[in-house]
Amino acid sequence: GQQVMQIPQYQHVQEGEDFTTYCNSSTTLSNIQWYKQRPGGHPVFLIQLVKSGEVKKQKRLTFQFGEAKKNSSLHITATQTTDVGTYFCAGPGTGNQFYFGTGTSLTVIP
């Protein structure tokens, strides 16, 4: 079946350092979304990318969708303690399904 993998699984950074999580799908995605889930919370939508090679920015967050529409990345510049949480990529698969990536858990050390 379709798989959506993210690396790294865990990342610890000092506050102020940059952070990147990578998302790879075994199949082409029509679009990709990114969600953030704080500890004890529910996923919160961050952004959706649709076009091949698309890049979008939200303040310190930069999202990219690969040219082949099979991979994506989220980069956070100068992390803050409020960035703590698990970041998931997600996208529709074949057969009317929707897959979340394995997630990257970010810890920010003050």
Place this chain on the structure above:
Amino acid sequence: DAMVIQNPRYQVTQFGKPVTLSCSQTLNHNVMYWYQQKSSQAPKLLFHYYDKDFNNEADTPDNFQSRRPNTSFCFLDIRSPGLGDAAMYLCATSREGLLSSYNEQFFGPGTRLTVL
């Protein structure tokens, strides 16, 4: 405020005793989803409704059923809960379907199910 509401937030049931989780939305979205999320894992889609059209994921166990009596409400029925069904159950909604460019999903706070 428009939102997704789940009740109860915590549910304890006994092994094999049927349980129903509920979700309601005030967003008037077409699509409602049920996800299962186990500790330190990603949410896994169980099924979703586009309006009244039901879509069951291929590997969702028969033990899980769902009902959507109207636009606002959706229920998850677990007919005979096993210990492996203990998890957080998340309800979500989106305005359009999975392949749309406008299918941002809004999640409720979840119901944490404990099976004794």
